[in-house]
Amino acid sequence: MGERTRPLPTTGYAVLGLLSFGEELSGYDLKKWSDHSLRFFYWSPAISNIYGELKRLQQLGYVVARELPEGSPRNRRVYRITDEGVDALAGWIEHEPVEAPVLKDQALLRVWLGHVAGKDRVLALVASEEEQARRMIADVSHSLERATETMGPSYAGLVEQWCLRYATARLEAFAELRRTLSSLPEPAIRTRREALA
Amino acid sequence: MGERTRPLPTTGYAVLGLLSFGEELSGYDLKKWSDHSLRFFYWSPAISNIYGELKRLQQLGYVVARELPEGSPRNRRVYRITDEGVDALAGWIEHEPVEAPVLKDQALLRVWLGHVAGKDRVLALVASEEEQARRMIADVSHSLERATETMGPSYAGLVEQWCLRYATARLEAFAELRRTLSSLPEPAIRTRREALA
DNA sequence: CGTTGCATGTAAGGTGTTACATGATTAC
DNA sequence: GTAATCATGTAACACCTTACATGCAACG
Numbered sequence: 084m085g086e087r088t089r090p091l092p093t094t095g096y097a098v099l100g101l102l103s104f105g106e107e108l109s110g111y112d113l114k115k116w117s118d119h120s121l122r123f124f125y126w127s128p129a130i131s132n133i134y135g136e137l138k139r140l141q142q143l144g145y146v147v148a149r150e151l152p153e154g155s156p157r158n159r160r161v162y163r164i165t166d167e168g169v170d171a172l173a174g175w176i177e178h179e180p181v182e183a184p185v186l187k188d189q190a191l192l193r194v195w196l197g198h199v200a201g202k203d204r205v206l207a208l209v210a211s212e213e214e215q216a217r218r219m220i221a222d223v224s225h226s227l228e229r230a231t232e233t234m235g236p237s238y239a240g241l242v243e244q245w246c247l248r249y250a251t252a253r254l255e256a257f258a259e260l261r262r263t264l265s266s267l268p269e270p271a272i273r274t275r276r277e278a279l280a
Numbered sequence: 281m282g283e284r285t286r287p288l289p290t291t292g293y294a295v296l297g298l299l300s301f302g303e304e305l306s307g308y309d310l311k312k313w314s315d316h317s318l319r320f321f322y323w324s325p326a327i328s329n330i331y332g333e334l335k336r337l338q339q340l341g342y343v344v345a346r347e348l349p350e351g352s353p354r355n356r357r358v359y360r361i362t363d364e365g366v367d368a369l370a371g372w373i374e375h376e377p378v379e380a381p382v383l384k385d386q387a388l389l390r391v392w393l394g395h396v397a398g399k400d401r402v403l404a405l406v407a408s409e410e411e412q413a414r415r416m417i418a419d420v421s422h423s424l425e426r427a428t429e430t431m432g433p434s435y436a437g438l439v440e441q442w443c444l445r446y447a448t449a450r451l452e453a454f455a456e457l458r459r460t461l462s463s464l465p466e467p468a469i470r471t472r473r474e475a476l477a
Numbered sequence: 478c479g480t481t482g483c484a485t486g487t488a489a490g491g492t493g494t495t496a497c498a499t500g501a502t503t504a505c
Numbered sequence: 506g507t508a509a510t511c512a513t514g515t516a517a518c519a520c521c522t523t524a525c526a527t528g529c530a531a532c533g
Contacts, residue, residue, distance in 0.1 A: 092520065093386065100393045111484055124388040129522055134486060158529085159484070169396060176390045176397045181405070183412070184385040184450075189290065191321040191381075191442065193373045196297045197435030199366060200373045205435070208378070215380070236464055238394030238402070244460070245388065245453045252449030253381075256442045263441070267433055289492060308512055329493055331514060355501080356512070483530075494519075502511070 090179060091139070091171075094128050097121055098136045099145060099172045102164040107149070109161050110134045120239065123223055123246040137162055145171050190215075194260070202264065209261045216254035223247045287376060288336070288368075291325050294318055295333045296342055296369050299361040304346070306358050307331045317436065320420055320443045334359055342368050387412075391457070399461065406458045413451035420444045 091099075101113050101121070108116070110133050117127040128136070140146045145168030151159040164172075190212045197205045227243040234240065288296075298310050298318070305313070307330050314324040325333070337343045342365030348356040361369075387409045394402045424440040431437065 093389075094520080097389065100389065100396075103393060103396050109484075110486090120392075121389075124383055124385050124392070126382050126384055130484095131486075131523085132521055135521090138486095172393065173396050176393060176401065181390070181408075182386045184383070184387065185323050186321055186381070186383055186446075187323055188321050188381040189379045191439055192290075192294065192297065192318075193378070194442075195317075195321070195436055195439045196300060196369065196373060197438075199297075199300050199370050204373065211378075239392055241394075241457050241461060242388055242392045245391075245457050248453040248456070249383075249446075249449060252446055252453075256445040256449075259445065260438050260442050264438060291492080306512075307514090326494055327512095328495085328514075332493090335514095479533090481530105481532080483528100485527085486525105488525080489523090491522080492520085495517090497514105497516080499513085500511100502509100504509075505507090 090175065091143075092136075093125075093182075094132060095136050095140060096172060096175050097125060097128070098133060099140060099164060099168055102146060102162060103169060103172055105164075107161040107163045109159055110137055112161075113137075119222075119226055123219075123226075123250075124242060140168065143171070144168075206261060206264060209257050209264070213254055213257045213261070216250060216257060220247065220250045220254065223250055287372065288340075289333075290322075290379075291329060292333050292337060293369060293372050294322060294325070295330060296337060296361060296365055299343060299359060300366060300369055302361075304358040304360045306356055307334055308356075309358075310334075316419075316423055320416070320423075320447075321439060337365065340368070341365075403458060403461060406454050406461070410451060410454045410458070413447060413454060417444065417447045417451065420447055 097117070098113060101116055102108060110130065113133050114127070114130045117133075121127050137146065137148075141148055141162070144165060146162045146164055148160050148162050151161055190208055193200055193208055194205050200208070223243060223246045227240065227247060230237060230240045230243060294314070295310060298313055299305060307327065310330050311324070311327045314330075318324050334343065334345075338345055338359070341362060343359045343361055345357050345359050348358055387405055390397055390405055391402050397405070420440055420443045424437065424444060427434065427437045427440060
């Protein structure tokens with residue numbers, strides 16, 4: 084239907100996606116929900132970004148707004164997806180090329196620079212990353228349990244299952260890295276000083 | 281040492297990190313190398329971005345440039361990290377807070393919206409993502425083999441090992457998702473139409 | 478009565494991308 | 506000779522974040 088010369092940024096479709104589950108939600112709601120869902124496999128936009136996207140989606144007719152309580156300004160403004168919005172979202176899923184997945188992991192970047200950081204620092208970093216991974220596993224597990232209880236099988240549940248597996252692998256990969264590095268005598272690791280010598 | 285009111289963007293440290301291995305490299309070299317290393321666990325900046333960062337790093341005194349062949353303009357310009365650059369990098373690793381890891385996966389975003397996409401579309405998407413995962417595993421394996429052969433144990437090798445495990449887990453998670461979804465009768469999945477009914 | 482949470486939005490600025498411009502060298 | 510690769514860089518723009526501004530409601 085809508086011939087868009089340039090499609091929305093992915094954030095736009097993510098917000099539209101959150102609304103595609105059928106509920107009327109405010110910008111504030113959307114932020115909270117994305118922190119508990121999108122965050123694990125995509126990313127959670129800043130609240131100001133969400134407000135901006137909602138404005139754009141409204142202008143495109145993909146969502147409609149309503150004030151709560153009715154007629155009062157500056158209180159709670161909830162959004163609902165329109166049929167055009169669902170069409171646009173379906174069109175994006177169907178026709179837009181799927182961008183390659185990206186992992187941005189600063190901890191790994193620092194491990195990779197171990198010849199600058201030193202073995203002790205790297206080991207500490209990895210240990211703390213394992214902690215972080217455990218927390219993430221707990222968070223995802225929690226989301227998954229709730230989703231399964233209240234909704235039964237769902238696409239969201241499948242994705243959470245995926246995330247749980249992935250987070251677990253992450254933890255194990257760090258644990259193995261730590262074991263390997265621990266057992267390696269310091270001189271076995273090529274340091275910058277050696278490399279430049 | 282260097283009191284920076286605002287630190288570099290992470291890209292800057294990534295470029296500095298590529299140079300911290302001690303070789304003299306051009307912007308073009310850096311791009312190619314980052315495509316074969318950083319890409320798997322951080323991300324590979326656009327070539328124009330790399331040129332920009334090199335300029336900034338040079339102004340800060342973290343790298344020095346040299347023309348090749350000597351004295352000829354507009355040919356090949358290689359960069360070398362300075363001691364100040366190593367200090368800045370070490371300072372970043374030591375003192376800057378480690379940002380939470382981010383996974384940006386458009387395929388999962390679409391699976392999550394399966395109630396809009398439909399089961400068939402999701403299954404196709406997952407299958408193609410499995411293919412992508414296999415290619416990634418092959419790429420990382422290749423990098424890892426070369427690194428291990430030529431360098432012996434190294435931090436870069438440890439990170440590649442990590443990436444290989446992670447990529448494998450990714451493949452398995454998609455395979456399991458596909459099996460689960462395949463065995464699920466279509467009506468068991470809550471669709472948008474049902475949700476709104 | 479002060480902090481936290483709810484709630485919305487604007488403005489400025491940083492980061493990074495695509496598109497463009499340029500030109501040499503190498504391979505077919 | 507012409508296409509691909511090597512090689513560098515600028516300009517315009519999209520995207521997103523932080524900081525700021527505002528105000529109500531609930532909790533202690």
